[in-house]
Amino acid sequence: xxxxxxxxxxxxxxxxKSSVSRRRLLQAAGLSSAxxxxxxxxxxxxxxxxxxxxxSAAAAEDMSDKDKTVVWSNWPLYIDVxxxxxxxxxxxxxxxxxxxxxTYNEDVNDNNEFYAxxxxxxxxxxxxxxxxxxxxxxxxxxxxxxxxxxxxxxxxIPNSANLIPKLQDVAFxxxxxxxxxxxxxxxxxxWNIQSLQxxxxxxxxxxxxxxxDPKLKGRVTVLSEMxxxxxxxxxxxxxxxxxxxxxxxNSAIELLTQQVDSGQIRQVTGNDYAxxxxxxxxxxxxxxxxxxxxxxxxxxxxxxxxxxxxxxDNMLIPALAQHKxxxxxxxxYYYEPKVAAEVAAxxxxxxxxxxxxxxxxxxxxxxxxxxWIFPPQEILDNSYVFMPLDTAKEEQxxxxxxxxxxx
Amino acid sequence: xxxxxxxxxxxxxxQVAQRSSKTGYALLAPGMLWLIVFFAVPFITLFLTSxxxxxxxxxxxxxxxxxxxxxGQALADYWPQFIRSFIYAGIATALALLIAYPLAYFIAFKxxxxxxxxxxxxxxxxxxxxxxxxxxxxxILADExxxxxxxxxxxxxxxxxxxxTWIAVIAGLTYNFLPFMILPLYAALExxxxxxxxxxxxxxxxxxxAFRKVTWPLSLPGVVAGTLLTFIPAAGDYINAQLxxxxxxxxxxxxxxxxxxxxxDYPTASALSVMLMAVILxxxxxxxxxxxxxxxx
Numbered sequence: 239x240x241x242x243x244x245x246x247x248x249x250x251x252x253x254x255k256s257s258v259s260r261r262r263l264l265q266a267a268g269l270s271s272a273x274x275x276x277x278x279x280x281x282x283x284x285x286x287x288x289x290x291x292x293x294s295a296a297a298a299e300d301m302s303d304k305d306k307t308v309v310w311s312n313w314p315l316y317i318d319v320x321x322x323x324x325x326x327x328x329x330x331x332x333x334x335x336x337x338x339x340x341t342y343n344e345d346v347n348d349n350n351e352f353y354a355x356x357x358x359x360x361x362x363x364x365x366x367x368x369x370x371x372x373x374x375x376x377x378x379x380x381x382x383x384x385x386x387x388x389x390x391x392x393x394x395i396p397n398s399a400n401l402i403p404k405l406q407d408v409a410f411x412x413x414x415x416x417x418x419x420x421x422x423x424x425x426x427x428x429w430n431i432q433s434l435q436x437x438x439x440x441x442x443x444x445x446x447x448x449x450x451d452p453k454l455k456g457r458v459t460v461l462s463e464m465x466x467x468x469x470x471x472x473x474x475x476x477x478x479x480x481x482x483x484x485x486x487x488n489s490a491i492e493l494l495t496q497q498v499d500s501g502q503i504r505q506v507t508g509n510d511y512a513x514x515x516x517x518x519x520x521x522x523x524x525x526x527x528x529x530x531x532x533x534x535x536x537x538x539x540x541x542x543x544x545x546x547x548x549x550x551d552n553m554l555i556p557a558l559a560q561h562k563x564x565x566x567x568x569x570x571y572y573y574e575p576k577v578a579a580e581v582a583a584x585x586x587x588x589x590x591x592x593x594x595x596x597x598x599x600x601x602x603x604x605x606x607x608x609x610w611i612f613p614p615q616e617i618l619d620n621s622y623v624f625m626p627l628d629t630a631k632e633e634q635x636x637x638x639x640x641x642x643x644x645x
Numbered sequence: 646x647x648x649x650x651x652x653x654x655x656x657x658x659x660q661v662a663q664r665s666s667k668t669g670y671a672l673l674a675p676g677m678l679w680l681i682v683f684f685a686v687p688f689i690t691l692f693l694t695s696x697x698x699x700x701x702x703x704x705x706x707x708x709x710x711x712x713x714x715x716x717g718q719a720l721a722d723y724w725p726q727f728i729r730s731f732i733y734a735g736i737a738t739a740l741a742l743l744i745a746y747p748l749a750y751f752i753a754f755k756x757x758x759x760x761x762x763x764x765x766x767x768x769x770x771x772x773x774x775x776x777x778x779x780x781x782x783x784x785i786l787a788d789e790x791x792x793x794x795x796x797x798x799x800x801x802x803x804x805x806x807x808x809x810t811w812i813a814v815i816a817g818l819t820y821n822f823l824p825f826m827i828l829p830l831y832a833a834l835e836x837x838x839x840x841x842x843x844x845x846x847x848x849x850x851x852x853x854x855a856f857r858k859v860t861w862p863l864s865l866p867g868v869v870a871g872t873l874l875t876f877i878p879a880a881g882d883y884i885n886a887q888l889x890x891x892x893x894x895x896x897x898x899x900x901x902x903x904x905x906x907x908x909x910d911y912p913t914a915s916a917l918s919v920m921l922m923a924v925i926l927x928x929x930x931x932x933x934x935x936x937x938x939x940x941x942x
Contacts, residue, residue, distance in 0.1 A: 350906050350907050350909075351906055354905065354906045354909070357909075456804065456805070456806065456809075498892045498893075499893075501804070503892065504809050504891060505809050505891055505892065506892055510888075513783070517783075517784065517787045517788070517789065518787070518788060518789045519787050519788045519789075519806075519808060519809075628704070629704035629705040630704050630705075633704075633705065633908060633909075633910075636907055636908055637908060640903050640907060640908070643892050644891075644892030644893055644894075644895045644899075645895055645899055645900060645903040645907075
């Protein structure tokens with residue numbers, strides 16, 4: 239007996255199977271009515287029946303009002319910093335305004351790595367000691383469907399209405415009940431202008447063909463984030479990265495393997511490619527838009543003409559977080575257009591906040607038309623969001639990808 | 646005649662043995678407890694994990710089983726990384742020995758009042774984090790660096806670069822584990838009585854012969870300890886291969902890391918770890934036997 243509601247929930251979870259047992263579902267203190275229905279329906283059947291719904295994350299007693307602190311885990315270089323003093327202006331203003339002390343950790347370097355770090359606690363239903371985490375779409379989806387993220391209380395986040403329409407409904411979290419975007423960005427080609435001129439005789443890299451030009455042998459890196467590297471290669475081969483077949487995937491893997499084995503691709507990296515571009519070891523890369531803008535004028539970036547990737551990093555409140563309301567107040571604060579503009583002006587990624595472009599006039603007029611912060615339609619049209627993968631596909635594709643890059 | 650046997654003042658040998666064995670256990674207890682909690686229990690967990698099978702109902706989960714096939718599969722997938730690890734670690738160990746021996750010899754016999762300072766200098770790089778030191782090597786070996794340019798002018802580099810090649814990985818391993826070679830060598834050399842070498846000279850041994858017949862054999866325990874302390878961590882290291890190497894230089898540590906973190910395939914990762922430990926253990930035993938210093942164990 240599957241109710242309409244339950245079907246919707248199952249669809250939300252997608253094919254991504256939840257691994258939360260019924261027992262844990264019942265243990266969870268903050269059961270939403272949907273999960274109650276799921277659990278009740280599952281009572282007569284087997285465990286997998288209840289596990290197919292979106293489990294609700296356990297909530298702890300909210301200490302927010304008594305204990306005015308909040309612990310936030312974010313990626314490195316992902317918030318505005320005053321270069322002279324090393325302080326974080328928007329974060330300081332928030333602390334002054336609310337009296338809440340924020341412990342800001344830059345300890346998310348990689349989605350998988352961060353998940354591996356806290357996974358045991360999440361599975362055992364323990365507090366991971368963080369009230370706010372920032373994770374990329376697919377990992378955020380995994381947390382939500384596993385019941386590791388708490389439902390947001392939008393009453394504390396009136397500014398969430400400022401979320402740009404394009405991101406209001408996403409497959410892994412329809413209606414944004416559990417997550418709010420922090421920043422979005424593009425998987426792009428990036429290059430050192432002068433070195434490219436010296437080797438290829440051009441100042442702009444427009445295609446993956448040029449990236450794989452033998453003249454650049456050993457001077458190219460690609461990202462270790464599977465979805466960005468493979469998304470660009472899939473699009474290059476004419477497939478749609480948001481909807482492709484196994485055959486198309488295999489052919490893109492074959493291309494990557496070739497380029498790695500031939501020595502064209504020197505290394506496969508996370509954020510490290512920025513350093514390699516600066517030291518001159520590498521001339522052209524598959525990288526992330528904001529990083530390359532941040533490198534300065536000697537470098538340029540662009541989507542390959544066959545298309546790039548578009549991803550979003552999302553704010554989530556982990557199960558059992560002790561300062562849920564404080565975390566929601568942070569979300570609300572960063573959804574004020576002016577604050578969003580200040581962050582975007584520094585990190586150079588796409589802000590998800592409506593009105594930030596207006597507010598940018600006061601923050602930094604030169605950035606009002608910055609295409610990598612406020613991307614024009616043609617850039618959005620030429621970028622793909624990677625296809626959602628279920629657990630089995632995720633594992634299979636990760637294995638193919640890691641094997642191609644020497645693991 | 647009745648022999649006067651002192652009864653009260655002296656304990657019987659059995660009692661002494663019992664008491665000393667109690668003291669022995671007391672002395673052993675902290676170490677044993679430490680080993681049980683932080684080595685034996687984790688190792689058993691690791692071993693049991695290596696035998697788990699995928700859960701039939703939940704994708705991405707594993708259940709207890711006795712899946713010996715995990716080992717065969719892991720070996721089939723990752724034998725190149727295994728072999729590469731032992732080759733890289735072997736070369737790095739040999740290089741470290743070549744660099745460390747003269748240095749340790751110098752510190753032990755020739756450094757005089759600079760001895761303590763030199764020892765501190767040997768250890769000093771370890772005050773900086775392992776990761777930081779390896780990152781520094783990225784700069785040292787970068788394409789535009791002095792070293793790479795010089796070697797390139799001499800056409801000594803087959804790939805035209807050092808960074809992101811096997812050369813950089815081995816250089817990094819050698820550098821990072823060098824202190825572990827120098828210190829045991831120094832300790833062994835320092836213990837040698839210089840009069841023995843003098844005596845060899847008095848008996849008409851040339852300096853080379855004296856070194857070959859006296860100094861080298863007496864320093865062997867240091868050589869064995871140093872090579873083991875260098876080889877074992879080098880074989881399991883993954884930082885050097887990841888930061889200084891390229892996609893074709895991955896070692897077994899990288900394979901374990903990828904299985905644990907990217908694939909979340911705990912059984913395969915555990916099987917690889919257990920195999921790495923087993924292979925190293927076997928190699929160490931054979932090596933120590935051949936080196937003829939069982940007393941080290």
